[in-house]
Amino acid sequence: MAAPAREEIDALDLGLPFDPLAKVKSLAGVRAEDVGQGDALVVMDGDGNDVLRIDYGGVQSSPFNGLADPVRAPKIDQLLPVPAAQTIMLSHWDHDHWASAWPGTNAVKRGHWLTPRQWTSPSAVERSVEIANIRCIPPLLETVPCRFVAANGDELWWEKLKAFRPTFQNEDCNRSGVAFSVVQKRTGKVIFLPGDAPFHLPRHYRTHAARGLTMRGLVAFHHGAGTHWTKGTRRFLKRWGRPDERQSIVYSAGAVNRDSHPVEANYTKAFPVAGFPKMEFLYTRDVRLGKPPVEIRF
Numbered sequence: 001m002a003a004p005a006r007e008e009i010d011a012l013d014l015g016l017p018f019d020p021l022a023k024v025k026s027l028a029g030v031r032a033e034d035v036g037q038g039d040a041l042v043v044m045d046g047d048g049n050d051v052l053r054i055d056y057g058g059v060q061s062s063p064f065n066g067l068a069d070p071v072r073a074p075k076i077d078q079l080l081p082v083p084a085a086q087t088i089m090l091s092h093w094d095h096d097h098w099a100s101a102w103p104g105t106n107a108v109k110r111g112h113w114l115t116p117r118q119w120t121s122p123s124a125v126e127r128s129v130e131i132a133n134i135r136c137i138p139p140l141l142e143t144v145p146c147r148f149v150a151a152n153g154d155e156l157w158w159e160k161l162k163a164f165r166p167t168f169q170n171e172d173c174n175r176s177g178v179a180f181s182v183v184q185k186r187t188g189k190v191i192f193l194p195g196d197a198p199f200h201l202p203r204h205y206r207t208h209a210a211r212g213l214t215m216r217g218l219v220a221f222h223h224g225a226g227t228h229w230t231k232g233t234r235r236f237l238k239r240w241g242r243p244d245e246r247q248s249i250v251y252s253a254g255a256v257n258r259d260s261h262p263v264e265a266n267y268t269k270a271f272p273v274a275g276f277p278k279m280e281f282l283y284t285r286d287v288r289l290g291k292p293p294v295e296i297r298f
C-alpha cells in the first residue's frame with residue numbers, strides 16, 4: 001500500500017517565554033466538550049474560568065456537521081468559546097483534534113495555538129496556515145516533559161513525545177504528538193489527557209507514578225488498534241485504578257462512531273465494576289440528551 005500523502009506543518013517555533021498559567025491561582029480540572037468523534041478539552045481554574053484549551057476537534061457526528069457556512073462559525077464560537085488570545089494547545093494533527101477550527105471562528109482568528117511539528121495530512125497543513133497565531137513546539141523542548149504551574153502549585157504537564165525528523169516524511173501522529181496531564185498539588189491527584197497516544201509512552205506519566213500520585217480520571221484515546229492497546233498500556237492503567245476513590249473515565253467519540261473509538265470494552269476490562277465500584281464512565285454524546293457537561297473535577 002502506498003504511504004498516505006504527508007506534508008510538514010511549517011509554522012515558526014515558539015520563541016518567547018510562555019506561561020498560560022502565569023495569573024492562575026489554582027486548577028479545578030477538565031471539561032470535555034461534545035464534538036462527536038474527537039477531543040475539545042478545557043482546563044478550568046478554581047474560579048470556574050476556562051484557562052486554556054487542548055484540541056479543537058470533532059468530525060463524525062459533530063454538532064457542526066451539515067451547517068452552512070454563514071451559521072457554522074458563529075455556532076462553533078457559541079459552543080466552544082475562545083476568548084481573545086486564549087492558548088490552544090494541540091495534542092496532534094489528526095483531523096478529529098482540530099476539525100472545529102473552521103475559517104472565521106474565534107479559534108482561528110484570535111486563539112494562540114501551540115502545536116507539535118509533524119508530518120500530517122495536506123488538509124491539516126492547509127488549515128494551519130489559516131490560523132492567525134500559531135507556533136510549533138521548538139526542538140529544544142521535544143521529548144522533554146514540561147509543566148506550567150499555578151500560584152498554589154497545581155500543575156499542567158505537557159510532553160512532545162518524539163522529536164520531529166525533517167527527513168522522515170511520514171509518521172504516526174498519535175505517537176509523536178503531545179500528551180498532557182493535570183495535577184492537583186494538595187491532594188496528589190492527576191488527570192491523564194494522552195491525546196491519542198498510548199498511556200505507557202509519556203515519560204512524565206511514569207514520573208507521576210514514581211511520585212506516588214493517584215488518578216482522578218482520564219480522557220480515553222480514540223485509537224482502537226491493537227498497536228495502542230499494548231501490554232504496557234494495560235499494565236499502566238491497572239496500576240492507577242483505586243476501588244476506594246471516585247474516578248472518571250471519559251469517552252469523547254460521538255453517538256455514532258464507525259471506527260468504534262474508543263474501544264470501551266478495553267477500559268471496562270481494565271477497570272471491572274466489581275473491582276472499582278466508585279469509577280464512573282462519562283460520554284460526551286450524552287450531553288445532547290440534556291445531561292450536564294462532562295467534567296473531571298478534583
Ligand SMILES: [Zn+2]
Nearest residue numbers: 038096196222
Ligand atoms: Zn483522536
